[in-house]
Amino acid sequence: MSILLYILITILTFLVMEGVTWLTHKFVMHGFLWYLHEDHHQPKYQGVFEKNDAFFVIFAIPSIALFYFGINPELNFLFFIGLGILCYGVAYFLIHDVLIHQRFKWFKNTKNKYLVGLRKAHKIHHKHLGKEHGECFGMLYVPWKYFSM
Secondary structure (H helix, E strand, O other): HHHHHHHHHHHEEEEHHHHHHHHHHHHHHHOHHHHHHHHOOOOOOOOOOOOHHHHHHHHHHHHHHHHHHOOOOOOHHHHHHHHHHHHHHHHHHHHHHHHOOOOOOOOOOOOOHHHHHHHHHHHEEEEEEOOOOOOOOOOOOHHHHHHOO
C-alpha cells in the first residue's frame, strides 16, 4: 500500500472516532457504565484521578491491539487505524482534560473562538449531574449555537 493511502486511513479513522465517541459517551458512559463516569459529573470531586479515567485504558485497548496486528507479520492497514485512534485519544486528552477541565493548566487563557465554543458546549453537557437529559456528547464537533452564545 502507498504511504498516501496509510495517511488517508489514519485521517479517516480520526474523523470516524468523533462519531464513535458520541455514541459511546451517550449510550455507554451515560448508560451501563455510568458508575465509572458518574464522578466526572460531580462538581466538587477533589481527586487526582477519577473512576472516569478508566475509559482512557478501555479506549486504548483497541488501538494497542491494532498496532500489534498491524505490524504482525508485516506492516499493514490495521496499524494506521490504530494510529488514527491514538491521535484522537491524544486530541481528546488535550481538549477534554487540559483545555476544558483544566486538569493541567496549559491552555488557560485561550481566546480562540472554536476552543471557547468547545468549552461552552461541554459546560452545557455538565449542567446535568445525572446520566439523563444529557446533550453535547461529542468532543470536536460543536453545534453552531455554542459559537454565538
